[in-house]
Amino acid sequence: MIDLSCNIAGISFKNPIVMASGTFGFGREYSGFYDINKLGGFVGKGLTLQPKEGNNGTRMAETAAGMMNSIGLENPGIHAFLTQESAYWQSLDTVRIVNLGGGTLEDYRAGAELIQEHEQRIRKDTGRSSIDMIELNISCPNVKEGGMAFGIQTDAARHVVRAVRNKTSLPLIVKLSPGAENLAEMAIMCEHEGADALSLINTISAMKIDIRKRKSVFEHGYAGLSGPAIKPIALRMVHQVAHAVTLPIIGMGGITTADDVIEFIMAGADAVQVGTANFINLRTGPDLIEGVTAWMEQEGVQSLDEIRGIIS
Amino acid sequence: MIDLSCNIAGISFKNPIVMASGTFGFGREYSGFYDINKLGGFVGKGLTLQPKEGNNGTRMAETAAGMMNSIGLENPGIHAFLTQESAYWQSLDTVRIVNLGGGTLEDYRAGAELIQEHEQRIRKDTGRSSIDMIELNISCPNVKEGGMAFGIQTDAARHVVRAVRNKTSLPLIVKLSPGAENLAEMAIMCEHEGADALSLINTISAMKIDIRKRKSVFEHGYAGLSGPAIKPIALRMVHQVAHAVTLPIIGMGGITTADDVIEFIMAGADAVQVGTANFINLRTGPDLIEGVTAWMEQEGVQSLDEIRGIIS
Amino acid sequence: MAKVISNMHLNEKVGLLEVECDRGGKPGQFYMLRAWDTYPLLPRPISIFDCTDHSIRFLYLVVGEGTRRLYQLRAGDNLMLEGPFGNGFPELSGKIALIGGGIGIAPFYYAAKQYENADVYLGFSDQPYLVEEFKQVSSSVTVDVGGTILDTISFSDYDHVIACGPEGMLKAVQAKQAAEQTDANVYVSLENKMACGVGACLACSTKHKTGRKKTCTDGPVFRAEEVSFV
Amino acid sequence: MAKVISNMHLNEKVGLLEVECDRGGKPGQFYMLRAWDTYPLLPRPISIFDCTDHSIRFLYLVVGEGTRRLYQLRAGDNLMLEGPFGNGFPELSGKIALIGGGIGIAPFYYAAKQYENADVYLGFSDQPYLVEEFKQVSSSVTVDVGGTILDTISFSDYDHVIACGPEGMLKAVQAKQAAEQTDANVYVSLENKMACGVGACLACSTKHKTGRKKTCTDGPVFRAEEVSFV
Ligand SMILES: Cc1cc2nc3c(=O)[nH]c(=O)nc-3n(C[C@H](O)[C@H](O)[C@H](O)COP(=O)(O)OP(=O)(O)OC[C@H]3O[C@@H](n4cnc5c(N)ncnc54)[C@H](O)[C@@H]3O)c2cc1C
Ligand SMILES: Cc1cc2nc3c(=O)[nH]c(=O)nc-3n(C[C@H](O)[C@H](O)[C@H](O)COP(=O)(O)OP(=O)(O)OC[C@H]3O[C@@H](n4cnc5c(N)ncnc54)[C@H](O)[C@@H]3O)c2cc1C
Ligand SMILES: Cc1cc2nc3c(=O)[nH]c(=O)nc-3n(C[C@H](O)[C@H](O)[C@H](O)COP(=O)(O)O)c2cc1C
Ligand SMILES: Cc1cc2nc3c(=O)[nH]c(=O)nc-3n(C[C@H](O)[C@H](O)[C@H](O)COP(=O)(O)O)c2cc1C
Numbered sequence A, B: 001m002i003d004l005s006c007n008i009a010g011i012s013f014k015n016p017i018v019m020a021s022g023t024f025g026f027g028r029e030y031s032g033f034y035d036i037n038k039l040g041g042f043v044g045k046g047l048t049l050q051p052k053e054g055n056n057g058t059r060m061a062e063t064a065a066g067m068m069n070s071i072g073l074e075n076p077g078i079h080a081f082l083t084q085e086s087a088y089w090q091s092l093d094t095v096r097i098v099n100l101g102g103g104t105l106e107d108y109r110a111g112a113e114l115i116q117e118h119e120q121r122i123r124k125d126t127g128r129s130s131i132d133m134i135e136l137n138i139s140c141p142n143v144k145e146g147g148m149a150f151g152i153q154t155d156a157a158r159h160v161v162r163a164v165r166n167k168t169s170l171p172l173i174v175k176l177s178p179g180a181e182n183l184a185e186m187a188i189m190c191e192h193e194g195a196d197a198l199s200l201i202n203t204i205s206a207m208k209i210d211i212r213k214r215k216s217v218f219e220h221g222y223a224g225l226s227g228p229a230i231k232p233i234a235l236r237m238v239h240q241v242a243h244a245v246t247l248p249i250i251g252m253g254g255i256t257t258a259d260d261v262i263e264f265i266m267a268g269a270d271a272v273q274v275g276t277a278n279f280i281n282l283r284t285g286p287d288l289i290e291g292v293t294a295w296m297e298q299e300g301v302q303s304l305d306e307i308r309g310i311i312s
Numbered sequence C, D: 001m002a003k004v005i006s007n008m009h010l011n012e013k014v015g016l017l018e019v020e021c022d023r024g025g026k027p028g029q030f031y032m033l034r035a036w037d038t039y040p041l042l043p044r045p046i047s048i049f050d051c052t053d054h055s056i057r058f059l060y061l062v063v064g065e066g067t068r069r070l071y072q073l074r075a076g077d078n079l080m081l082e083g084p085f086g087n088g089f090p091e092l093s094g095k096i097a098l099i100g101g102g103i104g105i106a107p108f109y110y111a112a113k114q115y116e117n118a119d120v121y122l123g124f125s126d127q128p129y130l131v132e133e134f135k136q137v138s139s140s141v142t143v144d145v146g147g148t149i150l151d152t153i154s155f156s157d158y159d160h161v162i163a164c165g166p167e168g169m170l171k172a173v174q175a176k177q178a179a180e181q182t183d184a185n186v187y188v189s190l191e192n193k194m195a196c197g198v199g200a201c202l203a204c205s206t207k208h209k210t211g212r213k214k215t216c217t218d219g220p221v222f223r224a225e226e227v228s229f230v
């Protein structure tokens, strides 16, 4: 019997396929196309304490085997999210992860607190959970207010991780930025500060110029690169971090095929996230689960544990 | 009259198209296909004090819109290069740049000295130069002996730049690694230490796993990613560095079309280098010169100075 | 996967693609099309030009790599098709003007077929195409070549006006609505860059007077006065 | 740019492509082929199967994306072609054995045409192809299916032996040469991954007993005893 399941920080996933933040709405958006309960889990769009309008101008552009985005964390704010989506999230039978962003340390802290209180209350009142984990996004490159700085320097990040850790009893995933000055050091810091898992990579800061208009395509100059183009870089970083810490790791960056998933698992990931590939083919989630299962059957692999981190 | 020329550190280039180190041999290899004197210039394969065999196993693999290489600085050594190629390089009418690599500080210093002595002697003896500039490669990610460390940390790099600067009177370009912890700081350090120009980016450290063999495709685990996939990242870094220093900048990373060249110039590059695109189309050099000329005619741009660094 | 039935080249830049598909849709809705493996990365949103129980037609203009590949399709080729997406045009009665500028005429053939009393206005920058076809689905087809089709219309003659075309034209529609102080309901169909097409990525989110809207799921059809053009 | 004259599918995995090209070449040389825009990134090295003053034929096996695209080419399509590259087979006289394993038979048709006295050995893993054609250019064509073609040959019967095929076979050739202690000159044609094809990138550089060699310009044909297989 082939077993796709995995366990991260005490939460059990049916399979290692998790949809990435910002590419899967709050889950509903894809539920008309397939049963999203088949997924290992999904991460909701990044949330901030206050609602955010996001960036103006062009928000998306394609590059060679990649795409750039500058959404700017448009979101309804944590409060509205909790009010509007809790019941729906409660109804789901897959791992539900909130992605927490912020501009200032105080935002992060207050955001984490709000989520904590809500989840405690809802669990008490209904006996059922609505949120399984928090993914802390210290790395969104699109927010001017300083969201980026946290993701770059270990010492700046430490404050955010500590603040959020203190405010939540939910399993805490810290999502790392590929722009971190020292990725291994950043990962070790997260481990020290009590993170339960790490996820990486977020988009890579990149630029595109409209040579006709003689202007940057994006309002803020730079935007985040994702998709197949970045896969070899992401895989290297996952491998690096897997060798730096003992925390469970959720790897991502350009995954589009089952072979890509296997590569990340072999590099040391416990599970993977899939972002841009949802746009290439909106049924990527179930397709990957099927593909990984087929690969395991063919290779006689019963459990992904047999190959996890096999690359020294 | 359209003027493609540019001047970097007192050396004048016919046009901004320079072939990148490691992708153009020592020039000869492409001279059978077109007149390489048409180029702005070219950089020879990376040289080290001692000859190097380079890496074993797979040296090249393709990725989505990119390629990875792990040549491992195979080269005949500086002495053999100077003996074998000097006369040929003297015969050329294009900017000839030596790429200097090394495993240790002492290697770099001794290598620079050897080049300096040779060039002084040859200029005295024949009245003609064979080398116009040195490009200092502190960033080759393939050498185990520590080549990488120099490219990552500003303080480590400082020693190399200083040592080489002290040993050569040739214009000195420092080639930056995208893996630098703090790219702007690195660039500023180079400016302080007397570099005459900067070039960037070298390949990005990346990984590919052969899931059938359950092994990394490359002997040393990681290898360098180049080609169109990395262009948006390279462009962002060139823009960043152009805003951090006043030194002339030679931008590269994934350039394949004339539009790409214009993007880099608009981001602040004085000239560009072209690597992987030579493999896609071995006539890329003359094609780009033609393409840039056509673009300038069409846009009524007389000199690239009109658009250089136009993106704030 | 859907099969190409035919792909007619109307001129060097415009094609009419017919594919096997039984998913249908309403006028004003669109599909995400993908007729390539890996490049470009994303599918392309294209409006329904016409549809039957077993086929859909798309009218497209070649502007870049994606539409260039659509142009190269031959009968029997396969392509990926997801949809229908978007709100589509509202159900309307009364007198209706359908105003298409350039390739913006695409959604109005199917619309004219469904509305009982719709006048069609087609603005072309040079050679017009499909005019005879439009005449078969509307009793009033006005064609303008090289001018501004809007100048020939008075919104006040209509109960409803729907416009689709380049952003400049849609801005002019908004301005005209304000200038005429008309009672007509004026709608525009927007074309924002899209990634997901299903409301998940917010790439297509744009400012409206009532806040941000997603063109792919809240639109692409909006009341003209609510859009905030920049 | 070169035009496809024909592209014959010999079976589901093997094709014979003929293109317009007057650049010719020697047996054992190769061209870099590119029949796509952006994906895959690099051109692919393919040996000359045969050539005339105005055309070249290539025999190829579909193993991945690049060769899959070659397989899809139709008459009239364009492709990019650079070459001929590589040293090619030496000029030889005397008795010659040409030993091809799998798609490694590709360079030996043209070679057999040029050498006066060459026996051809073709090893296939399943269905053989082109055997009749080979018989027209050599009076002795031995075919093996599913076995090891090498076992049927004694190198000592020949003045020269040239082998092309999978690395395992070439290693066996080297071992056989040593075991037979033969005076025959034994050559192998290597297939290393290539990027530039012109000696500039060192992607194809491999260890030989006399130091590193570039397969693209120093080879692809080497004396068997000089190669260091790993
Ligand atoms: C709801 C909707 C319906 C549409 N209906 C039609 C139609 O029926 N016929 C038709 O010809 N065109 C239609 N378009 C426009 C069409 O989607 C673009 O022309 C097409 O995506 C361009 O792709 P490309 O690869 O050829 O061009 P490129 O310029 O190479 O595309 C680059 C990027 O820009 C995006 N893009 C470029 N132009 C547009 C645009 N005008 N709108 C949205 N995205 C764009 C592409 O999706 C891609 O991500 C519609 C757009 C939308 C949003
Ligand atoms: C000098 C030379 C002559 C050749 N002649 C022929 C021929 O006549 N007919 C034929 O069918 N094949 C020949 N090959 C092998 C052919 O080049 C590869 O099968 C082809 O490159 C595979 O490309 P792909 O995209 O289909 O496969 P993929 O596996 O997708 O290719 C991935 C990468 O590996 C490289 N690669 C994979 N296999 C090989 C290989 N065996 N040799 C070199 N590079 C490889 C590709 O170039 C590419 O970079 C020759 C190779 C060389 C070096
Ligand atoms: C349109 C878009 C929006 C994104 N929004 C978020 C976000 O809100 N929070 C976050 O942590 N990451 C966000 N990301 C990053 C992805 O979650 C993921 O880390 C990245 O895209 C790399 O994975 P991929 O290559 O599979 O897309 C976003 C990515 C995209 C493409
Ligand atoms: C095969 C190969 C070999 C390279 N060798 C060197 C080298 O010896 N020294 C060096 O500084 N850079 C080397 N590089 C890096 C290139 O000079 C260039 O910085 C990089 O490839 C990015 O540019 P591109 O995307 O245009 O290729 C090499 C790159 C490739 C692809």
Ligand code: FES
Residues within 6 Å of the ligand: C193, C194, C195, C196, C197, C198, C199, C200, C201, C202, C203, C204, C205, C214, C215, C216, C217
């Ligand atoms: S295209 Fe993704 S939300 Fe509209």
Ligand code: FES
Residues within 6 Å of the ligand: D193, D194, D195, D196, D197, D198, D199, D200, D201, D202, D203, D204, D205, D214, D215, D216, D217
């Ligand atoms: S393929 Fe570049 S040196 Fe041989």
